[in-house]
Structure formats: structure tokens, C-alpha cells
Amino acid sequence: MTVEMQQSAMSDISDTVHPNCVVCSPANMRGLHLEFVSNEDGGVTATFTCDKALEGYPGVVHGGIVTSILDGAMGHCMFSRGQVAMTVEMTTRFRHPLITNQQATVSAHITGLSHPLCLLEAEIVQAGKVKATAKGKFLNQRNKSVSEGVRHTVCQTNHRH
Numbered sequence: 787m788t789v790e791m792q793q794s795a796m797s798d799i800s801d802t803v804h805p806n807c808v809v810c811s812p813a814n815m816r817g818l819h820l821e822f823v824s825n826e827d828g829g830v831t832a833t834f835t836c837d838k839a840l841e842g843y844p845g846v847v848h849g850g851i852v853t854s855i856l857d858g859a860m861g862h863c864m865f866s867r868g869q870v871a872m873t874v875e876m877t878t879r880f881r882h883p884l885i886t887n888q889q890a891t892v893s894a895h896i897t898g899l900s901h902p903l904c905l906l907e908a909e910i911v912q913a914g915k916v917k918a919t920a921k922g923k924f925l926n927q928r929n930k931s932v933s934e935g936v937r938h939t940v941c942q943t944n945h946r947h
Contacts (some may be wrong), residue, residue: 787867792824796866803870809858820855820892822862829895830863838886847884852910856920859894860906864924867896871904871924884910884917902926 787795800810800822808817818840820832834855842848857873864871884890894908903923910918 789824789826792828792866795868796822796824796830796862799865799868799870800862807858809854810862818851818855818858820858822859822866824866825893827895828863828866829893830859830866831891831893832859832862833889833891835889836884836886841886843883845883845886847886849878849880852880852884852918853878853920855892855910856894856908856918857922859892859908860920860922860924863894863896863906863908864904864926869904870927872927874903874923874925876920876922878918878920880918882915882917884912888912890917897921 800807805811806814808814810820810822811817812819818834818836820834822830822832824830836847836851840847840851853876856878857876860876861871861873890910890912892908892910894906896904897907898905900923903925906922906924908920908922909916
């Protein structure tokens with residue numbers, strides 16, 4: 787699947803299955819409005835800045851928000867493959883505080899298949915430093931009707947070297 791096809795599938799599924807998502811929906815007035823982009827390696831990325839309203843400790847983005855961003859990236863990675871999938875397990879590792887009002891980038895990619903689950907990893911990088919990482923298991927909801935024209939595909943492994 788080309789990057790353009792991945793981007794189209796991701797947008798179509800995202801808009802259809804969770805139109806008011808706190809992580810990505812432009813319609814959610816209180817949301818983060820992250821715009822995920824499909825990459826040639828099969829993963830996705832989004833650049834964002836969290837303001838002070840999302841802090842836990844002073845100047846630090848709340849851990850729940852960090853986890854939501856990582857989860858959203860992994861979900862969009864599945865969407866970019868034409869798959870509707872839901873998180874069934876996720877582990878987050880907080881390596882360094884994510885600082886408010888500073889730009890950061892989240893990325894995610896598929897690492898494997900453990901039928902019926904897809905395995906994914908995500909990370910947030912800010913100022914050249916990995917701030918948080920996550921591993922997740924996602925269950926493909928291919929038996930659920932999403933919309934006409936959205937093609938569901940089998941989870942494909944993407945190895946990073």
C-alpha cells in the first residue's frame with residue numbers, strides 16, 4: 787500500500803470510528819488535535835505541543851495525557867493499514883518528563899503479529915531525547931462494519947533495522 791493510500795485509509799477510518807476523539811479529532815474543542823501522517827516505513831508520526839492546561843507537575847505534561855498520545859499514535863498506525871483496532875493492553879515507560887509548551891513528536895510502528903493481536907510500539911521525542919515509550923497489543927475489529935469503501939487488511943509486520 788502506498789503512503790497516499792495509507793494516509794487516506796487512516797483519515798477515513800479515524801473520521802468514521804471516533805469522530806470526537808480527544809487525541810486527534812479537530813471537532814473536539816477540548817482535544818489535542820494531533821494530525822497523524824503516514825510514513826514510508828509503514829509507521830505514523832505527529833508533531834504537537836501541549837500547553838500548561840495539560841500539566842501534572844508544574845511544567846510537565848500529565849502522564850495520562852502522555853499515555854493517550856502514545857495510544858493514539860499506535861491506533862492511527864493500525865488505521866493507516868486499513869484496520870479498525872482497539873487497544874487491549876498497553877505498557878508505558880516514562881523516561882524523562884515531557885515539558886509543556888515545547889514541541890515534541892510521537893511516532894508508532896507495528897512490530898509483530900500474535901494472532902489475533904497486532905503488536906505495536908510508540909515513542910515521544912522532545913529536544914532530541916526520548917521522553918516516553920509504549921508497547922501495545924491491538925485487537926483487529928475487522929468483523930465490525932466501519933464504512934463502505936474501507937478495506938480491512940491482515941496485520942503485516944514491519945521490522946525496523
